[in-house]
Amino acid sequence: MSQATVARPKQNREAIFLFLPALLPVLLLSVYPLIRGIALGFTNARAGLRVDTDFIGFGNFGKLLHNELFWDSFRIGVIWTLSVTILQFVAALGLALLLNTDLKFRGVARTLALIPWAMPPVVVAIMWRLLLHPTNGPVNKVLQDLHLTDHPINFLGDFSTALPAVIVVGIWVGMPMTTVTLLAGLQGIDRSLYEAAAVDGASAWRQFWYITLPQLKTVIVAITSLDLIWNFNSFGLVYVLTAGGPGGKTMLPMLFAYNEAFRYGNFGMAAAMGDVMVVVIIVFLAFYLRNRLRSQA
C-alpha cells in the first residue's frame, strides 16, 4: 500500500481517526474559548456566577478609546515589544555568528548560553530582583565601584529606569531561543558560497552583507515574527518583576487586561482589550511580513 495509490477520501478518514483523541480537548479548550473570547469583547460580562450578560456592540471599544491609562499601556507595550525584539535579535545574531566560528570552547559556550531559556519566568524575575536590588544587589555594587553612579539606583522602582530595566531582562530571557534558531540557520548556509566570495576577494563584512544576511532571511523573518508575538503577549515575567509599577510605567497591555478582568471583574472590557491586542498584532505582522516578502522578490 504505497502512498501514491491511496485514494484521498480514505486518507481523510484515516486521518480523522488519528485526530480523534486530540479533537475534543482542542475544540472545547482552545477553539471554542478563542471564539467565545473574541465575542466576549462585545458584551458587558462581569465576574460572578449569577450576573446577566448583554450584547453591547462596540460599547467597550468606545470606552477604551477615551481611556488614557489603556493608551499608555499600549504605548508601553509597543516600546517594550519593539525594543526587546530588535535588541534581542541584534545580540543573538552576534552570539550566533561567534558560535558558528572555530573558536575553542564554543560547545561549552553554547550550552551556557541556553541557561535563560531553561529557567521558569517567575524564577527569572526573582533572580533579577536580587541582581538589581538597590542596597545589596551586585549590579549597583559594580556601578558604584566603577564610579558610574554615586548613589544606589532603584532600577525597578524608579520611574525613569523601570521600563529599560525590564527590557534588559526581557532580552536576557529571549536571547537563547533566538540565538539557537539563527545558529541553525547559519549552519545551513552552503559553505561554497563563502569560498567563491573569498576567491573574488570579498571582505568579511561584504560576505556577511551579501551572503549571510540574504541566506538567513527566512529564518530571521520567522524568528523575529514569533518574538514580536510572544513579547507583545508576555505576562509572567513583568508581573513578578514590577507588577506594572512603579506608577504604571511597566504596565504591559496583558497586565492591564489581567487587572481589568481579575481585579475589577470586568470580563467584557478585558476581552475587548484582548481583541484590540489581536488586531494590533495581526496588522503589525501583516505589515512586517508583506514588506519582508516583497523586498525578497
Next chain:
Amino acid sequence: MSEASGMRTRPVARVLQYAAVLGYLVFLAFPLLWLISSSLKSPREFAAITPTLLPKNVDFSNYTNALEEQGLVRSLGNSLQISILTTILVLIVALPVSYALARFRSRLRPITNGWILVSQVFPVILIVIPLFMILRPLHLTNTIPGVVLVYLVWSLPFALWMLQGYVAAVPRELEEAAAVDGASRIRTIVAIVMPLLRPGLIATAMFTFISAWNEFFFALVLLQDPELKTLPLVLARFVGAEGQVQFGPLAAASVLATVPSLVFFAFLQRRLTSGLLSGAVKG
C-alpha cells in the same frame, strides 16, 4: 574543522572574538551563578551592604528553611503531579496526530497548522476568561485535572511541531512492509514507528514537562486554593509580600525550582542546536 575564513583570522580579531564570547557568557550565565551563590549565604552575609560573589561560608540553612515551609513542599508536589500528567497526556494525544500530519495529505493538515499559528498569536487573556467559564460548570476550576487539561491543549502546538519532524524522518518503506504483511495502521504505529521515534518522544516529553513546570499565567487564574498552588505561584507570592520577604530561602527555593528544567535542558541541548527549530522555519 577546515575553515577557510578561520585560517586568516588575525590574532587581534581572534582576541576580540574571545572577549565578545566571554562578555555574552557573563551576561547570560552570571545571573544564575549569583542566585546560586545567594542561596548559599547565611542570613547575615546576605544582608551585607558590600555583597561578595562567593559566600564566605557555605551555608545550607536557606535550603532547610525553604523546605520547612509547608506550602513550598506541597506546591513542589503539585507541580510535579501536574507536569507528569500533562507530559503523559500530551504524548498520547500528539503521537497519532503528528503521524497523520506527517504522513497524510489530508485537509486536516492546513487546518491544524492554522490552529497552531492562531494559538500563538492570540493573547492568553482572551482565552482564559472563557476557559474559566467553561471549566466552572464542570467543577474543574481549582482542580489539578482542570489545569492538566488546559496544559494539554496549550502544550500541543509545540509538541506537534516537534514530533511531526521526527515522524517525517522515519523511513516510509518500513511501514509499507508491515502493511503488506497485513498489520493495521495502529499496529504499525505502535510496533514500528514508535520505537524509531524514541528520541523524538523523549525530547517532546522533556519540553512538555518544562513548559508545564514553568507555566504561570493559567495556574494563576485557575488555581485559587492554597492547597493546590504550583511552585511558580508560591514563589511569586513570596515576592509579593515585600518588606518581610526572606530573600535567602526564596533564592534557595528558586534554585530548587530551576533544577528539573536545567537538567532536561542539558540533555536536550545538542538536539536544540542541531536544528530542532529548522522544521518550524522551513514550514
